[in-house]
Amino acid sequence: MESEEAETLFSLVKDKYGDKIAPEELDAVKEAVERIVETSMELRSVELGNWDEPFTVFKPYRRQEE
C-alpha cells in the first residue's frame, strides 16, 4: 500500500542515506517504510485522551545521601 506519507518519508531516507544503500536495495527499503507507516496508522486509529501519558514515566534523579 503506497501513501503520500510513505513516499515523503522514503524520500527523506533516500536523501539522507542514499549513499549507504545500494540501488538494488531501494525497493526493499521503500517496502519497509510503507510497513512502518501502515503500523503507525494502526496506532493512530486508537483514540486516547489528552491525559493518557506514556507508560514509561520520567523520574527526577537525586543521588542518595548518606
Added chain:
Amino acid sequence: MNPVYTPLRRLSESIRSGEASPVELAETFLGRLETHGPTLNAVVTLTKERAMEQARRAEEEIRKGKARGPLHGIPWGGKDLLATAGIPTTWGAAPFKNQVFDYDAAVVERLEDAGAVLLAKLAMIELAGGMGYRQPNASFTGPCATPWSPRHWSGGSSSGSGAAVGAGLVPFAIGSETWGSILSPANNCGVSGLRPTYGRVSRHGAMALSWTLDKLGPLCQTADCCGIVLEAIAGHDPRDHSTSKRRYRYALKRDGVRVAVPKGVTDGVAEPVKRNFDEAMREVERFAEVEEIEFPEFPYEAVTRTILNAEAAASFDEFTERGLARGLTAPECRYGPYARTVVLAKDYLKALRLRERVARIAEDAMEQYDAVAAPSRGTTVPEIDKEFRKVTPGTTRDTMGALGNGAGLPAISVPSGFDGEGLPTGIQFMGRAYGENGVLSVAVEYQSRTKWHTVHPDRFIP
C-alpha cells in the same frame, strides 16, 4: 554419573557430595564445546582460562565447606552480548568482532558470585536481530543449527544458547529476548527457556537493542533448572533503572493451578505443532483447571513493533550514521536500519501511551490464572538455508509475543513433542507480571508428567 544432560539440581548434589568435581566438569564441557560447537556454529569464544580459574576456586571453596548455592561449580555459557572483562564481546556482528570491554555484565557478576563457571560466549544473530534478518545466515559465525538436524535452524537470536544446551555442551546458558529471542531457540532446540518479567534481571553490560523491551533469561534442560538460575540472576541493580526491587525466590505452587488458553490460539498453526499442543493441553488438564479466554482486538503488534523500531533506531544511531551496517552478514541487515529512522516521535509516544492499555488488557485477562498456554511457535523448525517467509507462508500473527513482550510479561517455552521429521515443538506458558513462579509451577508439573525434555539428539549423547 555422566554430567551431560544432567539437570542442575542433580548436578549440584553430585558436586556437594564429591561425586563430581568443578574442575572435571569444566574440562568435560569445554571438551564438548571444542568438539561439537563448530559443527553447530554455536560458539564464538571459549573462555578457557577464566573457566579453569573459576572451577579451581569453586573446587577449593567447596572442599573448605564454603558453599555458594546450587550453581556453585556448575559450567555455563553466555550469549555473546554480555560484556566480559578482557574477553571479546562481539554482539554476533562482524563490525564488533574485536570489541572488548573492561568490565563484566551484571548477570556475569551474579553468576560469578553464585560460583558458576563461565565456559563460553555463545553465538547469536547479529545485533540480536535488530537489523531485521529474514533467514538464519545472519551472524558472522555462520547459521546456527539445531542439535536435532544440521539442515535446520537453532532459532534466534539466542541461537548458540539454545543449541549449546540442546547438544549438552553446557548445563545452562543465558540468552536475551526483545521479542521471541529466548522462546524461539528454546522451541527449535528442544530445551526449556524462560523469559523473565521486564526489569527482573539487570541488563547492565548487555547490548541494548530496545531499552524498554530487552530481557535476559536462562535456557536449560528443564523448567526447574530455569527457576534455579533465575533466582541467582534476578534482583535490583542501581546501574539498570528498569530493575525491580521485588525480591525473587523460586517457589512452586502445588495446588489450585489455573491455566487459560486464548480462543483460536492454534488457528493457522502448523499441523504437527497443533497436534502436540492439543496433546500437551490434555496433560495439563489432568493437574490444572483449564479455561478459554479471549484477548480483545487491539493493535498489539503495532504497539510493540513501533516501540522496537524506534528504540532500535536510537540505540544503533551511531552505527547507522557511520554506515557500519554494510559490514553485517545478512544482506537484508545491511540496509535494515534505514527505514526505521523515520518512525515519527509522535507515533513512538503513541505506542508508549497505548502500552498501558496493553498491560491492563493482559492483567484483566490473566489475573485469575497462573499461566496462559499457547504453542511456542506457530510453525515447525525452519530449514537453515531458506528465508523464513518462503518456508512459512500464511504465518499467523504473534499476539502472544507482541502482548507478552509489549507488557513485559514472563513466559517459558518447554518441549511438547516432535514433528514428522523428528524436530522439536514447544508449548509456552505466559504469566502475569512478576508471575514467574506461576508459569514455572505449570511447566515443572507438566515436565514431571512428560518425557520430552529427557529426549536428546542421538549424535550428542556421550
